Amino acid sequence: MSRIYLFLVSLLIAASCVKAPIEADRWQSAPSDSSTPSSPADQSRQLLVEKYTGQGCVNCPTAASLLEKLEKLYPERLIVVSMHAAYTGQTRPELQSTTADSYAKAFRLPRAIPGVMIDRSPLSDGQLYSMASSRWTSEITRALRSPASHSLSLTLTSPRGKTSFRTTVKADGLTPEAKAKKCELTLWLVEDVIAPQETAKGTESAFLHHNVLRQELTKEVVELGKPYVKDFIFPADAGIDRSRAKVVAFITDINTERILEARLQSFSSSVPSQPEEPTQPEEEKEKDANHITFLDAASGKEIPAGSIVSCSPDRPLELLDGVAEVASPYLKLQVPSSFKGTLDVEVQATSRGVGRDTHGLRAVCLESCVTLETLAPSYQVRDYKPQSAHLIGVHYGLRKDFARKAGIYEVKLFVKQAGKVLASLTYRFTITSKDFAPAEKPEKPQPPKPDPTPSP
Secondary structure: OHHHHHHHHHHHHHHHOOOOOOHHHHHOOOOOOOOOOOOOOOOOOOEEEEEEOOOOOOOHHHHHHHHHHHHHHOOOOEEEEEEOOHHHOOOOOOOOOHHHHHHHHHOOOOOOOOEEEEOOOOOOOOOOOEOOHHHHHHHHHHHHOOOOOEEEEEEEEEEOOOOEEEEEEEEEEOOHHHHOOOEEEEEEEEEEEEEEEEEOOEEEEEEEEEEEEEEEEEEEEEOOOOOEEEEEEOOHHHOOOHHHEEEEEEEEEOOOOOEEEEEEEEHHHOEEEOOOOOOOOHHHHHHHHOOOEEEEOOOOOEEOOOOEEEEOOOOOEOEEOOEEEEEOOOEEEEOOOOOOOOEEEEEEEOOOOOOOOOEEEEEEEOOOEEEEEEEEOEEEEEEEOOOOOOOEEEEEEEEOOOOOOOEEEEEEEEEEEOOEEEEEEEEEEEEOHHHEOOOOOOOOOOOOOOOOOOOO
């Protein structure tokens, strides 16, 4: 009996030495659990999540909360941008973005929100867009486990007492294969905004909307391994709070449209600088000698390289030889007086499904307007000698039997010398079903009239 008593006492003493469980112990999962994000300490890739949302969407705050938790879990690994696209029908003018709307239509996204694209790459089910928030954690974890293929750095410099700011971006490939990719750089201006939001409990008047897309600053081809430096004017008339604003930079593979790397920098942590400009190095002087921009032929206003030129029909579209055409505004090429040599001009239709039986380039104007024999994906002119009187324009065509008439179609124009891109811009053709002239109704055949009865 005494032995049993001593055994029970020893058990009680041992139990008193066991550490009480804490929350971290209770909720820590085994590393093999694929549904739980693994530590990304040994990785450097940064994802861009485009979250399509709206102030009228009662389910969107819950989705936003989930993504914000993931951002905190993966600091400097995850960038979430709020895309308020009027296309969804659940946005309000104060946060609506025409850029978000353009991308939603270009990628043919469903109108249902909330939904996300992760680096514009196929998810585990093969789709680009996911509305199943229960899967977002595992999808993001899966994407984070992929090794980085490119490096990207972003620095903002804000001169004291000025509304301008300078972006310095450098992108490079981490492997020979990655270095060979043709990449495009996009810069977005985003802002944390306090504005109303519909929730399951009603309207919340002071809801924090995280990283709302405000403006696309530029979108242009960059040369990997070389710094990209560009100045912008902060849009003072847009009502954006500079202390809450940030710039998002990301590079995409031109051929696949997938995002390869992304970075975010806030203005509050930007590098201050003096208003005086530093002495210009010889390399920059040489760059200025080849600095090429565009001019609007109608207004004479300068259009910086990398800009997006919006194009839409100015009259109802009619079919000519089975093709409906939309013409871009005419531009002029502006080259420095010190420029020497000739240029190569390349025009590429980059929207999905381009082809002779669907949609593509119909005509290109440079020295003269050339109508292409078929709807083409590309067109080029070698050894072009720029003249101030030459007008540059693109005509985009849609086949009569092409089902998806309404949509957004993009065309890239590259100005090169010796294979190096000196300037580029994007023509963005926006076409709606209302832009097409109403089809003429065929006349119903009438039965022949009987011959009048001859009079006796």
